[in-house]
Amino acid sequence: MSRTVTLALVDSAGTPLGALPSFGVPEPWWQEVGSIVDGARRRYGVEVSVLRLLTADRAAPPGGCVSYLAEVGAPPRVPLAPVTVDLAPQPRRAPWAQPGGPARSLAWAKRELDRLGRPVTGVNQQRSWNLSAIWRLDGPQGSAWLKQVPAFFRHEAAVLRWLATATPDLAPTLLAADDTGRILLDHIPGDDRYAADQAERAAIAADQHTVQRRAIGDADALVAAGVPDLRGPTLARWIRDRLAGHDTSVVADLLADLDARMDRVRACGLPDTLVHGDLHPGNVRGDGRSRTIIDWGDAFVGHPAFDILELTEGLDEIDTAPLVAAWAARWRAERPDSDPERAVDLLRPVAALRLAAVYAMFLANIEPSEHPYHRDDVPACLERAAGLA
Numbered sequence: 001m002s003r004t005v006t007l008a009l010v011d012s013a014g015t016p017l018g019a020l021p022s023f024g025v026p027e028p029w030w031q032e033v034g035s036i037v038d039g040a041r042r043r044y045g046v047e048v049s050v051l052r053l054l055t056a057d058r059a060a061p062p063g064g065c066v067s068y069l070a071e072v073g074a075p076p077r078v079p080l081a082p083v084t085v086d087l088a089p090q091p092r093r094a095p096w097a098q099p100g101g102p103a104r105s106l107a108w109a110k111r112e113l114d115r116l117g118r119p120v121t122g123v124n125q126q127r128s129w130n131l132s133a134i135w136r137l138d139g140p141q142g143s144a145w146l147k148q149v150p151a152f153f154r155h156e157a158a159v160l161r162w163l164a165t166a167t168p169d170l171a172p173t174l175l176a177a178d179d180t181g182r183i184l185l186d187h188i189p190g191d192d193r194y195a196a197d198q199a200e201r202a203a204i205a206a207d208q209h210t211v212q213r214r215a216i217g218d219a220d221a222l223v224a225a226g227v228p229d230l231r232g233p234t235l236a237r238w239i240r241d242r243l244a245g246h247d248t249s250v251v252a253d254l255l256a257d258l259d260a261r262m263d264r265v266r267a268c269g270l271p272d273t274l275v276h277g278d279l280h281p282g283n284v285r286g287d288g289r290s291r292t293i294i295d296w297g298d299a300f301v302g303h304p305a306f307d308i309l310e311l312t313e314g315l316d317e318i319d320t321a322p323l324v325a326a327w328a329a330r331w332r333a334e335r336p337d338s339d340p341e342r343a344v345d346l347l348r349p350v351a352a353l354r355l356a357a358v359y360a361m362f363l364a365n366i367e368p369s370e371h372p373y374h375r376d377d378v379p380a381c382l383e384r385a386a387g388l389a
């Protein structure tokens with residue numbers, strides 16, 4: 001599967017210029033823009049910054065015919081087709097999705113790297129969508145990554161600062177951060193471990209246990225630093241608040257019992273701690289010798305079982321059982337009177353319900369043209385929660 005891409009161009013002031021001829025790119029995932037930037041350069045000699053999604057010929061990713069707004073520094077020399085684009089301001093538009101936004105973020109990153117003695121000689125845009133914008137910055141002293149996120153993910157910098165002192169071998173190196181959601185990270189060798197086998201998943205679970213054991217005593221400090229507090233009854237309120245306005249009839253009984261269920265979870269005796277919030281193997285980077293857990297924007301303080309539930313999502317029972325058993329054994333060694341397996345069973349439908357609330361939060365805080373990325377996720381997660389309850 002691939003994409004056919006059309007770029008509607010604007011200059012740095014936001015003046016519309018026209019559209020480049022459509023062209024194909026190999027990756028089907030709409031948020032991946034590295035091949036779009038490369039294709040515009042190779043085919044038309046145009047340097048673009050992809051700003052945001054405009055239209056698609058299907059309701060949701062991946063693939064299809066997709067159009068984007070892209071910024072250029074000067075009008076290109078190739079003929080452009082007339083195009084109509086809604087350029088009206090949108091209050092939920094991300095800073096990097098606006099003309100001039102990428103340039104401002106890159107200027108900040110280059111200043112920070114210059115301060116660290118790491119001048120930038122090359123920039124490659126990798127991703128642009130409602131949850132993040134990502135660029136790779138190369139130089140003689142190595143590569144760094146600029147990531148910019150919306151307000152609901154800005155606590156990632158606080159988590160990374162804590163990890164740098166608590167478990168530095170398992171965390172990305174934070175080079176700089178500001179108060180607008182920009183973070184600058186050192187390059188991590190290896191690749192994203194989407195294809196992790198059972199042994200590697202087991203190692204990831206053990207790594208995260210190290211993080212969570214260390215974070216138990218720092219839970220209040222992490223909350224004070226801005227990490228969301230989703231402990232016990234707070235999580236139940238948070239879920240209800242974010243799902244307000246969505247059709248939750250399929251999980252009506254689960255929602256009605258949620259406070260009592262969270263009381264039963266607390267009775268299982270496990271401590272609240274730092275939760276990654278999206279601990280699938282693709283959020284781990286490794287080279288065969290070491291592993292680094294990345295993308296901490298979904299992190300919160302809450303129950304540790306949420307991470308083992310995410311790490312085993314999609315596996316069959318034969319593969320899930322030993323991972324959960326090893327996770328439970330580690331926690332039982334820490335808390336001999338606890339019942340980790342019961343906590344996992346109680347939280348299994350809550351994990352899907354929490355994800356529905358997360359996607360609802362995304363939809364409430366991003367501009368409407370970006371809704372296709374997440375629109376189907378809320379009902380899908382609610383259906384899954386109902387099936388697990």
